Amino acid sequence: MGFVFINGNLVGKVKDLEALRAEIIENRRKGRLPKHLNVYLIEDRDELHINIDGGRVLRPLIVVKNGKPLLTPELKEKLIKGEVTWKELFDKGILEYLDADEEDNAYIAVNEEEVTEEHTHLELDPATILGIEASLLPFPEMNRGDRLNYGSRMVVQASGIYLKNYLIRDDTAAQLLVYPELPMAETQTLEATGLATHPSGQNLVIAVLSYEGYNIEDALIVNKASLERGMGRSYFMRTYITEARKYWGGQEDIIAIPTSDIRGLRPEKAYSKLSEEGIINVEEYADSDDVLVAKISPIRFIGIQEELRIGISNKRDNSVVVRRGEEGVVEKVILTENENGEKIIKVTVREYKIPEIGDKFATRHGQKGVIGMIVPEEDMPFTKDGIKPDIIINPHAIPSRMTVGQLLEIVAGKAGALMGQRIDATAFKGDEKEIREMLKKAGFRDDGREILYDGKTGKKLEAQILIGIGYYQRLYHLVSHKMHARSRGKVTLLTKQPTEGRSKEGGLRFGEMEKDCLIAYGAAMTLKERFSSDKYKFYVCNSCGVIAYENKNKGRVECPVCKGSDVKEVEMSYAFKLLLDELLSMMIYPKIEVK
Amino acid sequence: MMAKKSAKQKNDDSVESLTLPPKYQNLKGKKLKEALERYEKMKYEYGEAVGVVAAQSISEPATQITLRAYHAAGRVQLVTTKGLPRLIEIFDAKKEPKTPSMSIYLEPDYNNAEKAHELASKIKETSLKDVMEYDAIDLTEMVLEIKLDKNKLQNHLLDVTTVRNALSKSMATAEFEVKDDLTIIAKPKAKQYGLKDLQAMRTRLRERHVKGIRGVKQILVEKDGEEWKITTLGSNLKKVLELKGVDKRRTYTNNIFEVAEVLGIEAARNLIIREALNTLREQGVDTDVRHIMLVADIMTQTGVIQPIGRYGVAGSKASVLARANFEETVKHLTKAAYLGEKDTLTSVVENVIIGNAVPVGTGMIKIKYKD
Numbered sequence: 001m002g003f004v005f006i007n008g009n010l011v012g013k014v015k016d017l018e019a020l021r022a023e024i025i026e027n028r029r030k031g032r033l034p035k036h037l038n039v040y041l042i043e044d045r046d047e048l049h050i051n052i053d054g055g056r057v058l059r060p061l062i063v064v065k066n067g068k069p070l071l072t073p074e075l076k077e078k079l080i081k082g083e084v085t086w087k088e089l090f091d092k093g094i095l096e097y098l099d100a101d102e103e104d105n106a107y108i109a110v111n112e113e114e115v116t117e118e119h120t121h122l123e124l125d126p127a128t129i130l131g132i133e134a135s136l137l138p139f140p141e142m143n144r145g146d147r148l149n150y151g152s153r154m155v156v157q158a159s160g161i162y163l164k165n166y167l168i169r170d171d172t173a174a175q176l177l178v179y180p181e182l183p184m185a186e187t188q189t190l191e192a193t194g195l196a197t198h199p200s201g202q203n204l205v206i207a208v209l210s211y212e213g214y215n216i217e218d219a220l221i222v223n224k225a226s227l228e229r230g231m232g233r234s235y236f237m238r239t240y241i242t243e244a245r246k247y248w249g250g251q252e253d254i255i256a257i258p259t260s261d262i263r264g265l266r267p268e269k270a271y272s273k274l275s276e277e278g279i280i281n282v283e284e285y286a287d288s289d290d291v292l293v294a295k296i297s298p299i300r301f302i303g304i305q306e307e308l309r310i311g312i313s314n315k316r317d318n319s320v321v322v323r324r325g326e327e328g329v330v331e332k333v334i335l336t337e338n339e340n341g342e343k344i345i346k347v348t349v350r351e352y353k354i355p356e357i358g359d360k361f362a363t364r365h366g367q368k369g370v371i372g373m374i375v376p377e378e379d380m381p382f383t384k385d386g387i388k389p390d391i392i393i394n395p396h397a398i399p400s401r402m403t404v405g406q407l408l409e410i411v412a413g414k415a416g417a418l419m420g421q422r423i424d425a426t427a428f429k430g431d432e433k434e435i436r437e438m439l440k441k442a443g444f445r446d447d448g449r450e451i452l453y454d455g456k457t458g459k460k461l462e463a464q465i466l467i468g469i470g471y472y473q474r475l476y477h478l479v480s481h482k483m484h485a486r487s488r489g490k491v492t493l494l495t496k497q498p499t500e501g502r503s504k505e506g507g508l509r510f511g512e513m514e515k516d517c518l519i520a521y522g523a524a525m526t527l528k529e530r531f532s533s534d535k536y537k538f539y540v541c542n543s544c545g546v547i548a549y550e551n552k553n554k555g556r557v558e559c560p561v562c563k564g565s566d567v568k569e570v571e572m573s574y575a576f577k578l579l580l581d582e583l584l585s586m587m588i589y590p591k592i593e594v595k
Numbered sequence: 596m597m598a599k600k601s602a603k604q605k606n607d608d609s610v611e612s613l614t615l616p617p618k619y620q621n622l623k624g625k626k627l628k629e630a631l632e633r634y635e636k637m638k639y640e641y642g643e644a645v646g647v648v649a650a651q652s653i654s655e656p657a658t659q660i661t662l663r664a665y666h667a668a669g670r671v672q673l674v675t676t677k678g679l680p681r682l683i684e685i686f687d688a689k690k691e692p693k694t695p696s697m698s699i700y701l702e703p704d705y706n707n708a709e710k711a712h713e714l715a716s717k718i719k720e721t722s723l724k725d726v727m728e729y730d731a732i733d734l735t736e737m738v739l740e741i742k743l744d745k746n747k748l749q750n751h752l753l754d755v756t757t758v759r760n761a762l763s764k765s766m767a768t769a770e771f772e773v774k775d776d777l778t779i780i781a782k783p784k785a786k787q788y789g790l791k792d793l794q795a796m797r798t799r800l801r802e803r804h805v806k807g808i809r810g811v812k813q814i815l816v817e818k819d820g821e822e823w824k825i826t827t828l829g830s831n832l833k834k835v836l837e838l839k840g841v842d843k844r845r846t847y848t849n850n851i852f853e854v855a856e857v858l859g860i861e862a863a864r865n866l867i868i869r870e871a872l873n874t875l876r877e878q879g880v881d882t883d884v885r886h887i888m889l890v891a892d893i894m895t896q897t898g899v900i901q902p903i904g905r906y907g908v909a910g911s912k913a914s915v916l917a918r919a920n921f922e923e924t925v926k927h928l929t930k931a932a933y934l935g936e937k938d939t940l941t942s943v944v945e946n947v948i949i950g951n952a953v954p955v956g957t958g959m960i961k962i963k964y965k966d
Contacts, residue, residue, distance in 0.1 A: 516650070524952045527953055531947055535950050
């Protein structure tokens with residue numbers, strides 16, 4: 001006796017749950033019930049769950065009956081020829097979809113050879129035990145699990161051709177690899193998912209070698225000539241969007257080059273690239289801080305009377321400028337309008353990015369690194385055939401991470417390049433022996449190692465070096481978007497402390513824990529200097545203990561409370577003065593006593 | 596170095612005394628001078644930020660502990676809180692540790708397996724439900740019938756009468772009668788009572804303690820080298836120390852508050868040092884004792900144990916700004932305004948806030964003008 005649930009709702013009691021389950025499955029296989037209906041028997045709770053709702057991930061599997069998979073070799077043959085369709089196989093009950101719950105009741109064989117009487121299902125292919133992301137990686141069965149995780153996470157960050165209609169899109173930021181290639185060691189999933197038409201990397205000659213120590217800690221040494229030939233180049237596109245809004249009270253934004261009476265005017269040069277309408281032309285070069293769209297907005301707050309009298313216009317410059325640190329050529333300008341009839345202007349700026357020291361690259365095995373040195377081609381080590389690596393990775397990257405798949409990929413890539421064919425690196429399909437045979441046939445060592453000669457001295461390197469072809473992806477973390485330093489610069493209005501963040505040219509925070517370190521070291525003066533970014537001179541009234549102000553009319557310093565001028569000059573952080581002011585506003589009277 | 600060496604000797608505090616450790620006491624002349632010089636050098640200098648150094652020396656390794664869980668599988672042991680949770684427990688001065696535990700050492704006469712086990716069974720708390728087979732309400736007589744389990748009774752070295760006596764001692768509102776050598780009849784003394792009262796009594800009786808020391812839930816008798824030692828889960832130091840055969844000098848509990856109450860604040864200070872140090876050492880962290888000693892001193896200097904934190908040491912700083920800088924800014928500022936507190940800017944954080952040199956290290960030195 002047990003309970004039956006449909007989509008989680010109790011519908012009734014049934015005597016023999018097992019029989020009901022068998023009947024439902026039987027009917028589903030015969031096509032009398034929907035394909036996406038799943039039953040799940042929880043034996044220890046005597047519950048049978050029937051699910052036909054949305055949101056369940058289904059997986060196709062081959063039905064096994066009496067220890068025999070129903071998808072026979074003949075059927076396979078027919079399927080390839082197109083005599084049988086995929087749908088027909090489901091209608092006939094040869095294949096079926098299981099959800100995560102029903103999988104718990106199933107006993108699924110991975111390989112056809114291991115099918116026994118007890119098995120209920122068989123995987124379509126051993127590689128299908130992996131998800132789409134993991135099955136994009138070559139030789140996944142050779143790597144440790146976490147590396148697959150890292151690897152598939154970084155595939156997402158790789159620049160390639162993300163969508164083919166990128167030219168008419170207006171993504172805020174996009175990066176496109178200039179000459180993407182299909183990997184030498186490819187997986188079947190690549191073709192199946194359509195990603196073969198959206199490659200995101202290049203096949204590079206990799207040597208596993210140390211070179212002057214510039215590739216320690218996962219750095220990469222790159223051949224300068226390879227870069228000059230176009231390796232890893234990409235386009236970075238950023239779209240700037242602005243709207244000409246209409247405000248309450250008849251005021252509105254105007255798209256036009258501002259005249260000199262407008263507040264917050266930028267230097268003349270910033271507007272020099274604009275056309276007469278105030279919008280930059282297509283294919284015009286724009287540097288950092290150059291205006292793309294000149295926009296004049298009404299000021300946010302009407303100022304004091306005096307300013308209005310002098311005759312400064314109550315308009316301010318609100319132009320769209322190229323981000324600091326970025327530059328490029330205008331790719332396209334889109335003019336359109338929103339639902340309120342207000343003008344929208346989108347300007348896409350394209351920047352050509354040549355790899356430089358600090359740019360990030362990664363393989364599909366979770367092996368990432370940044371360029372540590374760019375070496376002239378003549379100094380790169382070479383083989384007897386004159387092959388010079390594009391990239392030199394450090395041997396220390398391999399043992400602790402155990403990415404054997406990467407080594408095999410390098411060897412496979414080499415074999416494939418020599419024989420003029422791509423290698424199948426799908427999970428559980430890769431054939432190491434075959435790859436070795438191919439290399440032998442081409443007259444190379446079967447482990448991919450070769451004798452290398454030092455590019456500078458011409459001397460033979462003592463050890464044989466693994467050199468081959470691997471797939472490298474350029475990730476979208478570019479140094480030029482991250483590098484940041486400051487000595488002096490902008491401060492915030494409220495606290496007079498340095499601004500925060502790269503985009504605002506901010507300072508680097510010397511935080512609480514860093515402060516503790518200086519204290520622990522006893523470096524009191526260094527500490528004082530660090531925290532004096534907002535130091536300020538004040539006058540404090542000796543009798544009232546409040547901060548006095550300078551009365552320029554009378555030419556003296558005056559206490560706001562007693563109006564006396566018995567004051568002392570003190571130096572303290574502006575932020576503390578702000579705290580005192582805020583306390584005053586909260587009806588707390590902090591009195592300063594100056595000794 | 597010397598300070599460290601002596602600290603490693605079993606739990607003594609000779610670091611604090613100025614006399615040299617025994618190992619160095621026969622030094623003479625030049626060597627003695629050299630040793631003393633080195634000793635002086637090892638001492639902290641004027642203006643050294645000992646507090647910050649101590650805090651960093653403890654908390655930096657503590658961040659690593661979290662990442663390395665240490666387990667010993669398959670060993671007969673009592674599971675006690677270890678690692679970072681225990682360290683937090685110590686410095687937060689939790690009234691009751693998550694796993695209170697005692698280590699009971701025995702006097703020489705009692706130091707054998709038989710006596711140790713006997714003592715152990717005396718210590719372990721036994722409640723009625725531990726020796727009971729069932730308890731049922733007799734509806735016809737309106738009494739509670741408690742049936743004891745023969746084996747369980749034997750295991751706990753008990754018999755019906757002792758159980759009855761213990762029960763009648765602990766519950767004065769009921770009468771207890773021995774029916775046969777395994778059954779006790781309980782009857783409320785009140786003239787009027789109903790089924791509900793009986794049921795309530797039944798649940799209360801189950802938890803009633805019949806033997807042992809209250810709070811001691813589990814017990815483990817083990818041989819530690821040549822010696823027999825009893826480790827317990829649950830702690831009641833006062834009662835255990837009253838027992839005959841217990842070595843009163845070495846027996847201890849990990850409950851700091853209990854030690855402070857029974858043995859005094861100095862003992863509690865030593866326990867903080869010992870527990871914190873052992874917790875760190877267990878995780879493979881070699882922190883100098885003196886850092887922990889400093890923390891323990893600060894925690895106990897007022898005569899009661901204060902936690903490190905909002906409601907303890909940090910919350911009772913003299914400076915308003917220092918307190919406001921830590922936690923509950925508004926609370927401290929309003930309180931200061933209400934009471935008219937004065938900040939003399941004598942400590943570190945206040946001076947960082949206003950932008951002065953902190954009175955630490957190089958900030959301690961002032962120029963003295965000649966008149």
